[in-house]
Amino acid sequence: MPSVVTVPAEAQAGSNFNANRATEAYLAQIPPDAKARSDSYFQGGYWLILWDFLYAVAVALLLLNLRWSAKFRDVAERITRLKPLQTFLYWCQYAIIAFVLSLPISIYEGYLREHKYGLATQTFGPWMGDQLKALLLSVVLGGLVVTALFGIVRRLRETWWIWGAVVTFIFFTIGVLISPVFIAPMFNTYKRLDDPKITGPILSLARANGIPVRDVFKVDASRQSTRMSANVSGLGGTMRITLNDNLLNRASPEEVQAVMGHEMGHYVLNHVYKLLLFGGVIIFLFFALLRWGLNWSLARWGERWQVRELVDPAIIPLVFLIASIFFFVLTPITNTYVRTQEHEADMYGINASRQPDGFAQAAIHLGEYRKMSPGIWEERIFFDHPSGRNRIHDAMQWKAENIALMESHGEK
């Protein structure tokens, strides 16, 4: 993508400004080879949704049918008689083996493919280091969740799925709220920005939108990738605005303001809390399906897998098998939910920042890894953000409706 996107002649404010023409003029700035590359990267992602799903199913079936899962449980039972500890020891073995079996597809998807498209900056060693850190987190935090859930199944044989959903929802909420403050810093370095030239306009935009924040942080996202991003995160004392270094290094000041307006939109519109509510509904539906799916499968294949009953931790691969099917089928719905929120944040951001051209520039930069002009259904099914074309059009429509404002402020 062009690193500096200028405002094309057709998008300059004037009496014959037209949103459609301005949109096309912006899109015309993308060189054909950059477009082909981005389309190919993003469309490959559609297939990855399918391959990831089939791969996860294969791993689960392997662990069950070869009775490895049953053997992990036997090992755990031999080490201790304490049920919660048995569950945790089973989980350690499962998490490590599932990680190892999934390595081929994660290396292709997360490392080789990202490098092929010039989106990754890490060499293999540090990349693998991050994967191992994530594995350790999954062993410890996942182990905590799984041990709690099996405790519930052992005590509440009839209503476990309701209480399981409640406890999972509580863990999910804690995870969403603490991860920007406690988990993300394990993978990247956060530094307070002191340059008033950068922080001044951002904090001014925050004050103008009633956001009680005093600090702006920079995160070294360039350690992993070339993607630009920012966010508003935390609660109370930990409230902060974070810009990643790719955004700071590559974006124009107008573009930074437009992106910050978008992120502030997420905050002001309470998107995190709405997402938690949506997540709660999904978790509840999942547990209802799980109750039925586990009983149905155990009745048919329980003996063959040597999985005894619901309280047996050896059932875990089956839980992940059902989860894979559930979330695969739900992909268009979760994408549409998130994309709708993103569109709301877009509109809020354009209104707050009054930088339609900065917004169009950002849409083009983000087009490095997201197809710019998909079909209607393609966008509805596969996109978790509005497409670049729609984002530019939204910005240009706003500019058309506010043309007097744009003209009196002079073209930027």
Ligand SMILES: [Zn+2]
């Ligand atoms: Zn967003």
